[in-house]
Amino acid sequence: MWERERLKPPYVMLDQEATSPVTAIEMAPEVNGAHMIVRYKGHPVGRIWFPRYDYGGSIPAAVVEDVIRKQAGWAIDQMKVQLALENRTRPAPTPDLTVVVCTRNRADLLRRCLDSLVAMRDARLDLGPAIDLLVVDNAPPDDSTRIAVGEFPGVRYAMEPVPGLDFGRNRAIASTDRAWLAYVDDDAIVDRHWLDRLSEEIERCPDAGCFTGPILPMMLETEAQLRFEWAGGFGKGFFWMRYSAKSWGNSLYPAAAGDFGTGACMVYATDALKRLGLFDEALDTGAPLPGGGDIDMFYRIIRGGTSLVYSPGLMVLHEHRRDIKGLRKQYGSWGKSILVLVRKNEKSDPEMKRANRRLAHMYIKGLLRQLAGSLLGRGQRYPSFVLAELVGAAVGSAGEYGRSQKRVAERVRRFRQ
Amino acid sequence: MTPNSPWKVIHVDLSKTLTALTIEDQFKAAFVVYRFDALVLGYDYVLAEEFPLAAAELPNRAAAILQGNLHSWNLVSTGKELPAPTPRRDSYSLRKSLANAPLSIETFAARIAERNKRPIEVTASIVICTRRRAQDLAKCLDSIAQEIAAGTEVIVVDNGPDAETEVAVRAHPTVKYVVAPIAGLSRARNVGVKFSTKDVVVFVDDDVRPEPGWIEPLLRNFTDPKVAVVCGMVLPDTLDTAGQIGFQFDLGFGGMGHLPLRFDRDFIEGGWTGVPVWSIGAGANMAVRRQSVVDLGGFDERLGPGALGGCGDDSEFWHRALFAGFEAVYEPLSVVRHQHRREMKDLKRQAYGYSFGHSVALMAQYARGRDKGDLARLLGTFPLWLLRRLLRQPLRAFRGNPDILLADWISGYVKSLRHLGLVFDRSPRDWLAKDQSANGKR
Numbered sequence: 001m002w003e004r005e006r007l008k009p010p011y012v013m014l015d016q017e018a019t020s021p022v023t024a025i026e027m028a029p030e031v032n033g034a035h036m037i038v039r040y041k042g043h044p045v046g047r048i049w050f051p052r053y054d055y056g057g058s059i060p061a062a063v064v065e066d067v068i069r070k071q072a073g074w075a076i077d078q079m080k081v082q083l084a085l086e087n088r089t090r091p092a093p094t095p096d097l098t099v100v101v102c103t104r105n106r107a108d109l110l111r112r113c114l115d116s117l118v119a120m121r122d123a124r125l126d127l128g129p130a131i132d133l134l135v136v137d138n139a140p141p142d143d144s145t146r147i148a149v150g151e152f153p154g155v156r157y158a159m160e161p162v163p164g165l166d167f168g169r170n171r172a173i174a175s176t177d178r179a180w181l182a183y184v185d186d187d188a189i190v191d192r193h194w195l196d197r198l199s200e201e202i203e204r205c206p207d208a209g210c211f212t213g214p215i216l217p218m219m220l221e222t223e224a225q226l227r228f229e230w231a232g233g234f235g236k237g238f239f240w241m242r243y244s245a246k247s248w249g250n251s252l253y254p255a256a257a258g259d260f261g262t263g264a265c266m267v268y269a270t271d272a273l274k275r276l277g278l279f280d281e282a283l284d285t286g287a288p289l290p291g292g293g294d295i296d297m298f299y300r301i302i303r304g305g306t307s308l309v310y311s312p313g314l315m316v317l318h319e320h321r322r323d324i325k326g327l328r329k330q331y332g333s334w335g336k337s338i339l340v341l342v343r344k345n346e347k348s349d350p351e352m353k354r355a356n357r358r359l360a361h362m363y364i365k366g367l368l369r370q371l372a373g374s375l376l377g378r379g380q381r382y383p384s385f386v387l388a389e390l391v392g393a394a395v396g397s398a399g400e401y402g403r404s405q406k407r408v409a410e411r412v413r414r415f416r417q
Numbered sequence: 418m419t420p421n422s423p424w425k426v427i428h429v430d431l432s433k434t435l436t437a438l439t440i441e442d443q444f445k446a447a448f449v450v451y452r453f454d455a456l457v458l459g460y461d462y463v464l465a466e467e468f469p470l471a472a473a474e475l476p477n478r479a480a481a482i483l484q485g486n487l488h489s490w491n492l493v494s495t496g497k498e499l500p501a502p503t504p505r506r507d508s509y510s511l512r513k514s515l516a517n518a519p520l521s522i523e524t525f526a527a528r529i530a531e532r533n534k535r536p537i538e539v540t541a542s543i544v545i546c547t548r549r550r551a552q553d554l555a556k557c558l559d560s561i562a563q564e565i566a567a568g569t570e571v572i573v574v575d576n577g578p579d580a581e582t583e584v585a586v587r588a589h590p591t592v593k594y595v596v597a598p599i600a601g602l603s604r605a606r607n608v609g610v611k612f613s614t615k616d617v618v619v620f621v622d623d624d625v626r627p628e629p630g631w632i633e634p635l636l637r638n639f640t641d642p643k644v645a646v647v648c649g650m651v652l653p654d655t656l657d658t659a660g661q662i663g664f665q666f667d668l669g670f671g672g673m674g675h676l677p678l679r680f681d682r683d684f685i686e687g688g689w690t691g692v693p694v695w696s697i698g699a700g701a702n703m704a705v706r707r708q709s710v711v712d713l714g715g716f717d718e719r720l721g722p723g724a725l726g727g728c729g730d731d732s733e734f735w736h737r738a739l740f741a742g743f744e745a746v747y748e749p750l751s752v753v754r755h756q757h758r759r760e761m762k763d764l765k766r767q768a769y770g771y772s773f774g775h776s777v778a779l780m781a782q783y784a785r786g787r788d789k790g791d792l793a794r795l796l797g798t799f800p801l802w803l804l805r806r807l808l809r810q811p812l813r814a815f816r817g818n819p820d821i822l823l824a825d826w827i828s829g830y831v832k833s834l835r836h837l838g839l840v841f842d843r844s845p846r847d848w849l850a851k852d853q854s855a856n857g858k859r
Contacts, residue, residue, distance in 0.1 A: 074484060081487055082480035084522040085431055086473070204473035240477040245466040248446075249419065307467075 001377035006053040007227055008032040011220040014050075015039070018076050022065045025050055027057040035220055035229070037315075038072045040079040042193045044312050046072035046238050047216065049230070075238060082240075092199035094128035097267075098176040102168035103186035104138040107148040109319070114152045116189035121154075124195055131195065132156065132178055136171050139163035139415070162415040164408065165284035166293040173273050181273065185264040188318040189218065197313025198267060205242060209272035209306030210298065212261020213314025214238065224327040225320040231380040233320070234262040238312040245305055254302040255345065255352060255359040258338065261308070263294025265316040269306070276300045280344075281412075282405040283337070289396075289404045292337030299341065303349060328388045331381075335392025338363060340401045364393060419666075420446040420464055424656040428452055431479055432526065438463075438470040448656055448665075451479045454529055455630060455750050457650055458486045458675050486675050487525050532677075532750065535637040539616035541704070542570035543632070544609030546602055547623035548723065551581035553756060558589055560626040565589055569632075572612050576605040576723060601724035603716035607848050610710050619704040624756040626654055627702075634750035635704040643681070645709035645743035646735055648673070648698020649751030656757075660764045664757035667822055668767060673698055678747040685739050691779060691794035692736060697745050700731030702753040713737050715848035720778055725836065727774020727829065733781055740786045761821075768822035772829025775799070780839035792840070803827050 014036040016022065025034050033051040037044055048071050050059060099117055103110045114133070121131050133155040137145040139162065149157045160171035169183060180202065184190060194213075201211050215234035220226045229235075236259060243260055247253040254260075263284075273279075276297070284293035301308050321327045342360045346353050371386040373379050425444040429435070432453045440447055447468070449461035459482040463470065470478070543564060547554045554573070558565070565571055571592045575582045578596040586594040597608040610618055617639055619632055631649060638647045650673065653665045664670055673696065685692045710716070713734070721730025735745050758764060776795060783791040806823055813819050 078480045078484055081483055081522070082476045085435075085476035085479060204477075205471055239481060242467070242474060244464070246464050248462050248464055 002227075002374070002382055003230070003380050006033075006051045007223065007230060007380060008053075009220060009222050009226050011035045011051075011226060013037075013217070013219060016068065017042070018045070018068070018072070022061050022068065024061045025055075025059040025064055027052055029057070031057070035217065036068075037216060038068060038076070040076045041083065043079050043083075043197075044191070044214065044216075044238055044315050045075040045079050048072060078239075088200075091127055091196065092203040094124050094131060094195065094199055095202045096129070096179040097182060097198070098132040098134055098172070098178040098180070098270075099182040099184060100134040100136055100169075100172040100176070101184055101186050102136045102138060102165055102172065103145055104163070104168075105141055105144065106186050107144040110135065110145060110148050110186045111151070113184065113186050113189055114149070114155060117184070118152055118155070120190055120192070120195045124199075127199075130154070132176065134158060134172060134175060136160055136168040136175070138165065138168040162281075162412055163286060164281055164411065165286070166279035166281045169279045169284075169293065170281065173270065173278060176270060179270055180267055181270045182267040183263065183265070184316060185318065188215070188264050188316040190265070191313075191315040191317065194314060194316070197311060201309055201311045201314070205307065205309050207306065208242070208309045209269050209301040209304070210261075210308040211267040211314060212236075212298070212308065212310050213265050213316065214312055215262045215264045215316055215318045218317035218319045220320075222322045224322055224324045227324075227380050227382075228320050228327055228330075231385075234264065234318065236261060236310060239310075240312060241310045242307050243302055243310070244307045245302065252355050252359050252362070254299055255342070255355040257295045257299035257302065257341070260298040260302070261294070261310055264318050265314055266294060266297075267314070268297075268301075272301065272304070272306055273297075276304050282401065282408045283340070285404055285408060285411075289333075289336060289340065289400060291333045292341055295337065296341055296344070299345065303352070324382075328385055331385045332388040332392035335367075335389035335394075336396035336400060337392075339393045339396030340404070343397060343399075344401050360397070364390070367393065419662070422657060422659045422662055424448050424662060426450065426653060426656055429475060429479070430454065431458070431475075435472040435475045437472045438468065438475070440465055440468040448653070450652060451482060453487075453526070455628065455634070455752050456529060456675060457652065457749060457752065459483045487522070489676055490525055490528050529750070532637075533634070535640065537633060537636045537640075539636055539639045539706075541617040541619050541632065541636055542572060542613040542615040543619045543621055544572045544574060544606070544613060545621045545623055546574045546576055546597075546605035546609060547582060548576040548600070548605075549579055549582070550623050551579070551585045554582060554623045555585040555588070556756075557621060557623050557626060558585065558592065561621065563629055564632065565591060570613065570615055572609055574605040574609045574612075576600060576602070601718055602721040603718045603724060603730040603848070605723075606730070607710075607715040607718065610705075610707055610715065611849060613707055616707060617704050618707050618710070620700065620702075621753070622701045622755070625651075625701050625753045626756070627753040631702070631751045631753055632704075634748050635702075638746045638748055639704075639706060641744070643742075643744045644746055645706045645713075645738045646697070646745040647704045647751075648700075648745070648747050649702040649704075649753065650749050651699045651701050651753055651755050654754035654756045658759045658761075660759050660761045661757040663761070663764045663821070664767065668764070668771065670699070670755065670757065673747050673749070675749050677749060680735075680739060680745040680747075682739075682742070685788075689790050689793055690798045691782075691788065691790040691792075692739065694732045694735045694739070695775070697732070697735050698747050700728075701755050702751060703731060705734075709738060709743055710734075711849055713741055713743075714846055714850075717781055717846070718848050719839070720781060721774065722770070725774070725777050727770030727772070727777065729774040729778025729781075732775075733778040736778075736782045737785060740788070765822060765825045769825040769829040772803075772826040773833045774829075776830050776833035777836055777839065780833075780836060784840055784842050795840075800830060803830055 011033040012031050014034050016036050016038050018040045036048045038046045101113055117133055135149045135157050137159045149155050158175045160168045217229045279293045280296050342356045345356045367390050374381055374383045374386050423444055425440055425447040427447050427449045430452050445465050447463045451459045461482050573586045573594050575596045586592050595612050597605045635647045638644055656662050680697055716730050717733050720733055779791045779795040810820055
């Protein structure tokens with residue numbers, strides 16, 4: 001039932017470079033599996049699960065190698081072809097970039113995130129001007145965030161008094177004069193090659209309005225983290241894509257904007273954000289509507305006529321929610337955001353009304369099918385997760401956006417008087 | 418959900434420095450052909466809205482599309498020899514076995530270079546069969562100007578015949594002009610074979626523009642005396658109209674993939690529904706060994722455009738050659754561009770012709786080869802395939818995507834049944850020995 005045997009935490013995190021020799025996997029007695037990110041010359045090309053349930057606790061190198069070849073062999077080959085055709089002879093120059101972390105009262109997580117960002121900045125000082133690092137402190141109850149930022153030289157601090165993630169994101173836009181603005185979540189760290197890849201992507205597609213990347217787990221220590229990641233997590237695959245105004249043979253496009261990326265890692269052309277009128281502050285407000293701002297902006301980027309690039313090289317590692325209750329809430333929030341956005345876009349973008357309606361239909365249909373399967377014990381998601389998503393969708397569909405707008409207006413009055 | 422016409426056809430040579438791709442305003446989409454030198458490695462479909470494509474983004478796009486295509490060339494053993502024989506019905510599944518072959522672009526390029534270094538040990542004449550398409554023919558002759566200048570024997574067989582065609586040919590003094598007044602592509606081909614004085618006859622359709630260097634890869638395969646037929650790649654020249662787009666994608670005209678393939682006894686044995694000779698190639702880019710054609714009695718003059726109609730003149734010959742113990746080769750390094758018919762009604766006629774011609778060719782093949790598989794296909798799997806298409810039609814129509822060629826496919830098949838008598842016609846024939854007084858005037 002719900003893959004209980006396979007999904008026993010904890011899993012260890014492995015990182016395998018395809019050009020290096022493969023070693024055997026030896027799990028400690030308390031470890032129940034391994035999660036491996038596979039790279040080719042540093043470029044992420046795939047991830048592979050090694051549950052103890054399937055492979056046992058001690059997996060010989062030959063087996064590991066075989067599994068890698070079977071599951072990621074073709075992705076490795078694809079990357080080989082790509083790099084050979086690209087034939088890059090010099091590293092791309094560092095872009096004119098601000099990386100912003102929007103945070104609220106999570107100083108410890110923030111320190112971990114800033115550690116990775118500062119290391120990334122300092123590793124590229126010879127390749128152009130240093131990137132700008134900024135922390136936006138959202139409605140801080142104390143000065144713990146300010147103190148934490150003070151420990152990192154060169155990291156700027158800004159404060160946004162009105163609570164709400166998108167207020168924070170908009171504060172960041174106002175606080176930078178750089179051409180590119182990257183958002184990284186405070187509960188994430190960037191991959192060691194992140195800035196190299198971003199520099200290449202910006203050199204490749206300087207006209208793009210947005211870049212996104214895969215969000216992979218930083219650790220899989222609890223059942224909630226394992227279940228979430230195994231059920232798909234934030235996964236959007238490992239294949240480079242450039243999304244433009246239209247897509248060949250996809251009638252839902254671009255209504256299903258959740259496929260383009262995730263808010264934990266997104267990079268925008270600052271002027272595109274300004275042109276599109278900033279993040280929608282009625283989304284990402286925290287309870288009761290804690291999501292949607294990222295997907296909304298992806299949708300507007302595409303509808304605004306600029307392209308969006310998904311690059312597997314822009315990988316961040318994210319600390320997923322640790323408790324089952326929090327995970328259930330997260331699924332509920334997904335359901336809410338998706339339907340809120342469908343409703344919002346139906347009104348604001350009549351041309352896409354049909355696509356948005358169809359998205360809602362297919363989404364609900366898919367959830368109902370999942371619920372049926374889940375009730376029979378199939379899949380990795382408990383029925384309560386799917387149910388939470390369905391309830392969220394129902395609430396989101398029933399005027400939640402309007403209510404959120406009112407709440408936010410009230411909030412602005414209160415905090416900006 | 419496919420975009421409207423016209424589409425632009427863009428060739429991207431991955432072995433050269435890549436440049437950004439742009440599209441003119443009139444085009445709604447682009448059909449991008451990724452190539453490595455002459456070799457076609459994959460296709461990309463890009464909407465006008467996605468343009469321009471930066472040069473630096475082409476490696477990413479191409480890599481996703483090529484996937485295993487590059488390194489599947491490791492199958493082509495040393496590149497010098499012919500590829501291993503293709504087991505029956507397996508010509509498309511080769512790549513499955515390749516998932517993990519090693520790869521580097523340098524090795525791949527070396528393979529192709531090596532394959533291009535094989536010696537040519539035969540002489541060749543180019544035969545262009547034409548019928549009342551003087552303008553197309555003139556363009557076709559222009560595209561082989563290099564061969565004409567080099568002194569290759571070029572014979573135009575006028576199956577019209579008409580004065581305009583003659584004028585177009587006379588513009589090139591070294592090109593021979595021959596008439597074959599009785600309509601029929603097979604007849605014209607036979608006349609061309611008779612007048613040819615060289616080892617190999619390279620057929621070029623009048624609506625085809627060969628790419629420079631298309632002929633040598635064909636000829637290199639004739640070093641092996643068992644090889645009687647070599648076919649090459651056919652690409653669309655333009656995709657300007659809905660008719661042309663339908664020709665390419667609904668009829669599936671042309672390309673047989675990126676791997677050299679070799680067809681011999683293994684290919685004709687072990688199945689029960691007829692040898693899929695159509696997967697060997699297309700008559701629009703075909704070379705035959707002259708002596709084998711003579712030995713096998715020429716192309717069947719009852720079949721093909723201008724005679725009974727449709728197609729099958731080429732594939733029936735391949736069938737006969739394979740059963741006689743000869744071999745056929747598909748050579749992807751030889752590329753011609755075909756000017757698809759522009760009008761929708763031509764597309765429909767072509768679908769009709771394919772269905773009719775295929776069916777009639779099966780009859781002729783059975784009469785001669787007695788392979789029960791051909792009969793099984795004629796009376797079993799082919800009509801069943803049509804029936805399945807018919808049964809799907811209501812759903813497709815409901816979804817707003819009806820199968821526009823369905824009626825033509827079915828009527829082609831039904832009308833072909835009037836010629837069922839061909840199945841019993843076992844008299845041996847030698848089309849080349851026949852008195853050709855009417856055909857072949859200089």
